[in-house]
Amino acid sequence: MLASIKAFFSAELSLKSSDDQQCKIQLAAAALLIELSRADYQREPEEQAAIEAALKKTFDLSDGQLAELVDLAEQENQDATSLYQFTNLIKDDYSNEQRFELVKMLWQVAIADGEISKYEDHLIRKIADLIYLPHSQFIKAKLDVLG
Known part of the structure; x- marks a missing residue:
């Protein structure tokens, strides 16, 4: 699994080994968005489109990448036993502004199908806590997306 991840980031993004951490962070952010799309036990096409749009915009990726x-x-999301492996990378390597933007992306995915389930709301709140985003910014991110 790790070999395929390294191969992707080396071949597709032409990154040096010192940039491996950034690659892992991108993967962690993508995995959290995917986990959220599964939170209400219904994966809607609108949510998948919102995930792809957020990742493409945030990381400036080509369609292939x-x-x-x-x-x-x-794959990482299916193999994961907890959110810790994803949230720990985000917490340690994202600035407060980047964590705020990630939570906004989570809210965008949650609302993409027209409603925010209680499971989605709970998961976003949990992720925000795990990445140490202050509650006031958690609320602001939600209001920015819903407003």
């Missing part, structure tokens, strides 16, 4: 990142994130 985006498809590969989403595939790898799906």
